[in-house]
Amino acid sequence: MLGLLFFVFVLAVFLGFELISKVPSQLHTPLMSGSNAISGITIVGALVAAGQGEGGLTVTILGTLAVVAAMINVVGGYLVTDRMLGMFRHKDGGAK
Amino acid sequence: MLSSDHPLITSLYILASVLFIVGLKMLNRAATARRGNLISGVGMLAAIVATCLLKGISFQWILLGAIVGSAIGAVASYSVKMTAMPEMVGLFNGFGGLASMLVAWAEFHKWRGLGWEAYLRTLGAGAPDSSLFTAVAAVFTAIVGAVTFSGSVVAFLKLAEWITGRPILFRGQRLLNGAIVLATLAAAAAVVVQRPTGGAAYAAFGAVMTLGLVLGVTSVIPIGGADMPVVISLLNSYSGVAAAAAGFIILNNGLIVAGSLVGASGLILTNIMCKAMNRSLANVLFSGFGAVETASSSAVQGEVKPVSVEDAYYILEAARSVVFVPGYGMAVAQAQHVVRELGQLLEKNGAEVKYCIHPVAGRMPGHMNVLLAEASVPYEQLVEPGDVNPVIDTVDVAIVIGANDVVNPAAREDRTSPLWGMPIINVDQARTCIVLKRSMRPGFAGVENPLFFKPNTRMLFGDAKASISALVAEFKSE
Numbered sequence: 381m382l383g384l385l386f387f388v389f390v391l392a393v394f395l396g397f398e399l400i401s402k403v404p405s406q407l408h409t410p411l412m413s414g415s416n417a418i419s420g421i422t423i424v425g426a427l428v429a430a431g432q433g434e435g436g437l438t439v440t441i442l443g444t445l446a447v448v449a450a451m452i453n454v455v456g457g458y459l460v461t462d463r464m465l466g467m468f469r470h471k472d473g474g475a476k
Numbered sequence: 477m478l479s480s481d482h483p484l485i486t487s488l489y490i491l492a493s494v495l496f497i498v499g500l501k502m503l504n505r506a507a508t509a510r511r512g513n514l515i516s517g518v519g520m521l522a523a524i525v526a527t528c529l530l531k532g533i534s535f536q537w538i539l540l541g542a543i544v545g546s547a548i549g550a551v552a553s554y555s556v557k558m559t560a561m562p563e564m565v566g567l568f569n570g571f572g573g574l575a576s577m578l579v580a581w582a583e584f585h586k587w588r589g590l591g592w593e594a595y596l597r598t599l600g601a602g603a604p605d606s607s608l609f610t611a612v613a614a615v616f617t618a619i620v621g622a623v624t625f626s627g628s629v630v631a632f633l634k635l636a637e638w639i640t641g642r643p644i645l646f647r648g649q650r651l652l653n654g655a656i657v658l659a660t661l662a663a664a665a666a667v668v669v670q671r672p673t674g675g676a677a678y679a680a681f682g683a684v685m686t687l688g689l690v691l692g693v694t695s696v697i698p699i700g701g702a703d704m705p706v707v708i709s710l711l712n713s714y715s716g717v718a719a720a721a722a723g724f725i726i727l728n729n730g731l732i733v734a735g736s737l738v739g740a741s742g743l744i745l746t747n748i749m750c751k752a753m754n755r756s757l758a759n760v761l762f763s764g765f766g767a768v769e770t771a772s773s774s775a776v777q778g779e780v781k782p783v784s785v786e787d788a789y790y791i792l793e794a795a796r797s798v799v800f801v802p803g804y805g806m807a808v809a810q811a812q813h814v815v816r817e818l819g820q821l822l823e824k825n826g827a828e829v830k831y832c833i834h835p836v837a838g839r840m841p842g843h844m845n846v847l848l849a850e851a852s853v854p855y856e857q858l859v860e861p862g863d864v865n866p867v868i869d870t871v872d873v874a875i876v877i878g879a880n881d882v883v884n885p886a887a888r889e890d891r892t893s894p895l896w897g898m899p900i901i902n903v904d905q906a907r908t909c910i911v912l913k914r915s916m917r918p919g920f921a922g923v924e925n926p927l928f929f930k931p932n933t934r935m936l937f938g939d940a941k942a943s944i945s946a947l948v949a950e951f952k953s954e
Contacts, residue, residue, distance in 0.1 A: 382604050385724060385732060392493075392720075392733040396740025399500050405835050406849075406858050408745060408842030411503045412712055413565045414513045415741045418496055419572040419715040421520065421734035424527045425579035425722045430541055431533035434598050435586030442585065444541040446578035451545025452552070453572035453715075458517045459553035460564065465510040467558075467849040 406468070410461050417457025423450035477531045480600035488526035489730035495519030496734050500741065506855060523730050558850040559807050562840035563635035566628045566708050569715050573624025576718035577685060580617035583725050584681055587614075588672035599727055607671050613724035615664040615684050621718040622688025623695070628711050630696040631704060635839055641701030650762065653694050660687040699761065702804075702881065704839045706749045706760045713742025745841055752835035754887075754897040778929035780916070785943060788910055788936050789950040795872035795908075797828045799864055801901055802844045803837045805878010805912070809940040815877060816851040818944050821951040827872075831857055832864040832901055834882035861901045874903035876911045876927075877940050884925045909933045912940045 403411055429443025478485055496519045502512025527533070549568070556564040587595040587610070596603045604610060633639045666680035699707050716738025723731025750757050783791075792798065800819065806812060819829045831853060833844045845858055864871070876883050879901075886893035887900045903909045904927050911933060927933055936943050 382606075382609060385727065385729070388729050389720065389724075389732050389736055392736035393740045395497065396500075396737040397744060399497065399737070400504065400741040400744045403504050403745075403748075404506065405833060405842055405860055406845040406855050407503065407506060407509055408748075408835070409561065409565070409840060409846045410509055410513070410842070411500075411741070412709055412745055412841055413568070414503050414509075414516060415500060415738045416565060416569045416572065416712050416715065417513075418500070418516055418520070418734050419569070419712070419719050419738040420575070421492075421496075421523060421731050422572060422576045422579055422719040422722050423520075424523055424728055424731055425583070425726050426541070426575055427524065427527045427533070427538055428530065428726060429579060429582035429586070430537045431528075431535065432530075432598065433532065433534060435582070435589045439582045439586045439589075440537055442578050442582035444537045446575045446582065447538060447541030448545040448548075449571040449578065450575035451542050452549040453568050453575060454520055454549065455546045456549030456553045456564075456568045456571075458513060458520070459550060460556065460561070460568070461513045462510065463553065464558075464561070464846055464849070465513060467846070467852075468506060468509070468855050 410465050413457055413464070414461040417454055417461060420450050420454035420457060423447065423454055426450045477533070478529050479531060485526050485529060488522050488529075489728070492519040492523035492526070492730050493733040495522065496737060500737060519734075523734075526730070558847055559810055560636070561846055562704065562708060562838070562843060563632045565840060566631045566635060566711065569708075569712050570625045570628025570632065572715040573621045573628060573711075573718050575621070576715070576722045577618050577621030577625060577688070579722045580614045580621060580725060581681070581685065583610075584614050584618075584672055588678065592671070603727065608668065610725060611668045611671055613721055615667050615681070617718055617721040617725060618681070618685050619660060619664065619688040619691075620714055620721060622685050623692040624711055624714040624718055626689040626692030627696045627707075627714070628692075630693050631707055631711065634696075634701060635704060643700040644697040649694070649698060653691070656687055656691050656694060660684060660691060663687060695761070701839060702836075703753075703760050705836050705841045705843070706746055706753075706757070708840045709742055709745040709749055710757075711742075713739050713746060716740075716742055749836055749841055752899060754899060778926075778931070780928055781934055783910065783934035783936050785936065785946040785950060788934065789947055791908055791910065791934070792822060792827075792873055792875075792947065793825065793951075793954075795822070795827050797870065797872050798822050798830075799868075799871050799874045799903075799906065800829070800831045801874060801876045801879050801883055801903055802831065802833065802848070803877065803879025803882060804839060804843075805880075805914075805940055807838055807843065807847055807878070809878065811877060811941040811944055812847040812851040814941055814944040814948055816848065816853050818948050818951070819853065819857075821948060825951070829857060830859050830864065832859050832861060834861055834879070834901055837879055837882050861899060865902050868902045868905045869907075871906040872908065874901075874906035874909045876903055876909065877944070878912065880913075880925055883927055885927055885930075886925070889926070903927065904930050904933065907932065910936055912936050912938075912943050914939065
């Protein structure tokens, strides 16, 4: 199990480096805030802690706080990225 | 409902990972970026749905947290001004780090309450046979998450100018930071050795989180405003690492894949920013660049030639090609809309207009691009230094708006300059260069700029927005 996790981890890191090699600078901000939204994936751990009820009320409360923080990251991150990208325009005035 | 190794759950996490990868790939190109962001959002939804299908999940607390968090995120993202985008992105990022830290804390508490055997069962099938591994993952997540959170909050405070944007330095700072790192590691080791048994282990875990939070503050305060693009992208990378580490605690491949993608892409962006300043990451993080007004070794020769709005108008009126070089000053003055208006008037007047953007202009990667996009400048007109520098001698007028260090020819000419070797936009080689500036104060790096003393440079003093508006009025009265 652990070997497999590390296997996935190393491959994903390499994939990340390959994906983001040549980004035009006008996309630096959207790329950053878009990937920032993805880091809100920690919501998965937060949902488990808040919803499973294992470990008592403290875990539930910590989990719920984590859900709040992660949702701010996810919702805020995706919406703000979308808002920015909606402003990028072509010469003919069409939104992209 | 379903156990964590149910094929449907696994498939949904795989789907989420694939959608994140496709989305990130599409964010690389302007034409597909918006759809890419949407696809990555669908991936997030898939991961959330998969988690909610797990057996034993009850929803009252989740709903409460999700509603509160979504509302805050939505309101913040719609109300934020484009000029305040760097601090908002930084703050969102910090919340990701906070979430990871809280997840680590919750898992630690759960483990302590249930004992290892029972905790192992909650992790589901394929759980590690070693509690050492989970303990290491938990403290690592807590540290990185805490540093991301408090570091991002400090970056936010600096960018929003609630605290000074200048580097905050004091004697023995590095020594203190080193001591905090050592103390953090010692507390982490104490947790790992004891595993979650007894009060001492809990105290140690609390110490890990507290020291992580302190470390985030002390490592960001010595970094100046002009270096913020590097810090923001580095913290972005950290939040990914924290999420991936949380994946190692709860044994979730979806977290590991998404977290590592963000960690890697954040590092690449950090590297691009460092290269654009010709400095190493270590130099950015530890040097306190721009803390002191460095007395330039070679006194700058020549005299400053101020120009009136009217004279600047005559220069621009005759120009056939014009390049705007915006910097942080344009963001501060909120001048992007009048700049675009002036650009359109110049085009109507028959000039070819470009906007040349240095990668580290502003306070986050791509800051100037976002502002000009807000002002509806078509992105075909936004060019990079590599496109402009080779043909800069054919440019009639370069207009520098609130940029300083990124157009400082000392980077090319003065080996003793702190900026030496930084790739700049060679506006001093344009036929005429008009610099819009409040006063003769040096830029954030505190370095004297010989550009202002060049024979072909004209200084248009005053607020950037007011000056550009006056130029626009001159063109309109024509």
